[in-house]
Amino acid sequence: MASSSEHHHQQRVLNAGVLGATGTVGQRFVVLLAQNPAFRIHALGASERSAGRAYRAAAKWKMSEAMPAAVADMEVRACDPAQFGGCDVVFSGLDASVAGDVERAFFEADFAVFSNAKNYRMDPLVPLCVPVVNTDHYALLAAQRAAKGLRRGFIVTNSNCSTSGLVVPLKALQDRFGPLRRVVVTTLQAISGAGYPGVASLDILDNIVPLISGEEPKMEAEVLKILGGLRADAAGCAPLADLRVSATCNRVPVVDGHTECVSVEFAAPAPPSIDEIKQCLREYTCEAQRLGCPSAPRQAIVVTDDEDRPQPRLDRNAGGGMAVTVGRIRPCPVFHVKFTLLVHNTVLGAAGASILNAEYAARKGYIVAV
Ligand SMILES: NC(=O)C1=CN([C@@H]2O[C@H](COP(=O)(O)OP(=O)(O)OC[C@H]3O[C@@H](n4cnc5c(N)ncnc54)[C@H](OP(=O)(O)O)[C@@H]3O)[C@@H](O)[C@H]2O)C=CC1
Numbered sequence: 129m130a131s132s133s134e135h136h137h138q139q140r141v142l143n144a145g146v147l148g149a150t151g152t153v154g155q156r157f158v159v160l161l162a163q164n165p166a167f168r169i170h171a172l173g174a175s176e177r178s179a180g181r182a183y184r185a186a187a188k189w190k191m192s193e194a195m196p197a198a199v200a201d202m203e204v205r206a207c208d209p210a211q212f213g214g215c216d217v218v219f220s221g222l223d224a225s226v227a228g229d230v231e232r233a234f235f236e237a238d239f240a241v242f243s244n245a246k247n248y249r250m251d252p253l254v255p256l257c258v259p260v261v262n263t264d265h266y267a268l269l270a271a272q273r274a275a276k277g278l279r280r281g282f283i284v285t286n287s288n289c290s291t292s293g294l295v296v297p298l299k300a301l302q303d304r305f306g307p308l309r310r311v312v313v314t315t316l317q318a319i320s321g322a323g324y325p326g327v328a329s330l331d332i333l334d335n336i337v338p339l340i341s342g343e344e345p346k347m348e349a350e351v352l353k354i355l356g357g358l359r360a361d362a363a364g365c366a367p368l369a370d371l372r373v374s375a376t377c378n379r380v381p382v383v384d385g386h387t388e389c390v391s392v393e394f395a396a397p398a399p400p401s402i403d404e405i406k407q408c409l410r411e412y413t414c415e416a417q418r419l420g421c422p423s424a425p426r427q428a429i430v431v432t433d434d435e436d437r438p439q440p441r442l443d444r445n446a447g448g449g450m451a452v453t454v455g456r457i458r459p460c461p462v463f464h465v466k467f468t469l470l471v472h473n474t475v476l477g478a479a480g481a482s483i484l485n486a487e488y489a490a491r492k493g494y495i496v497a498v
């Protein structure tokens with residue numbers, strides 16, 4: 129479905145709407161979009177509690193960057209498609225309790241929707257897209273539009289934030305060394321992953337909480353969809369059937385950046401060496417980089433040989449938060465290899481991924497002018 133007018137789409141500044149603009153992911157969208165020359169923030173939406181108020185008053189601003197001047201006095205709108213006319217793309221950082229209905233209203237009203245919420249991730253006609261991994265899943269959009277009778281509208285989702293870090297090195301290994309058989313992952317997830325106000329300080333300070341409700345089954349299922357392919361007619365997904373994933377998720381007292389301890393078994397009986405694995409991860413590239421999308425990291429996977437890295441405070445902003453840092457790559461006495469990775473949960477894990485998804489979609493001609 130790539131259009132011959134890719135160049136034209138690439139040049140046009142896109143009007144962006146942000147749903148859930150006052151929340152943790154929404155604020156990250158606002159910061160990233162304000163510094164991205166490919167987008168202009170056109171409309172901000174949130175709940176009825178915020179609608180009608182100036183953004184500076186409605187958002188409890190938690191970003192370390194200043195609130196962009198261009199949005200401070202914008203009036204927050206209700207999340208109603210009728211109030212988002214003129215938006216070429218709509219980004220959603222909506223709470224999952226409302227995202228299902230609100231996002232459906234937007235794509236059925238023919239908006240191009242890029243969502244962070246879990247509601248549509250496992251729909252077989254919806255690309256669950258980590259933009260440095262599986263942009264080939266955009267081929268589903270033709271069938272999605274046909275099924276809904278849409279001309280411009282569609283929905284593309286991001287993965288869960290922990291999933292987004294995990295699949296990047298797994299994709300590199302799968303592409304180079306063939307199928308994986310088993311993956312065991314233990315996460316150490318930042319507080320910002322729970323949104324605002326999130327976990328009570330008395331629960332998380334001086335503590336670790338060994339439960340993030342619903343997180344483990346989401347990770348286990350999403351990895352199979354993302355690393356899988358599409359049906360031959362591109363009218364549905366074909367998740368991996370032979371990979372088994374086990375996830376254990378913990379909340380730790382870190383503000384931003386999810387750390388994950390990963391063990392991998394390859395299907396091939398003779399596994400690659402540790403040096404071959406490091407080289408494979410260093411050399412990994414993706415289509416969004418090749419297309420020159422502005423938010424694509426120069427290096428998708430940063431491999432560190434420092435024995436005590438990655439660390440959230442030191443490494444979460446690698447590649448502007450769009451790179452995954454992988455360290456402690458060593459043999460595993462149970463599986464074949466184990467390593468520790470770090471992903472910025474609100475950048476590659478959320479808003480940054482949506483924005484790169486939209487840059488990719490624009491370059492490939494999927495975004496139809498209003
Ligand atoms: N935080 C992270 O690292 C990640 C989050 N996600 C997902 O992204 C989404 C947003 O998460 P997060 O930013 O952390 O959550 P927050 O709780 O911080 O923000 C939620 C947003 O949803 C809005 N909202 C709530 N109820 C309604 C409603 N009835 N109608 C319209 N808007 C409403 C809020 O507006 P108001 O201020 O007016 O209440 C706010 O803007 C969730 O689905 C989450 O699962 C995905 C990956 C990572």
Ligand SMILES: N[C@@H](CC(=O)OP(=O)(O)O)C(=O)O
Pocket residue numbers: 224244245246287288289317318320321322340343346473
């Ligand atoms: N649950 C994740 C963030 C999140 O909201 O994920 P999801 O969109 O899959 O519910 C965390 O707490 O770190």
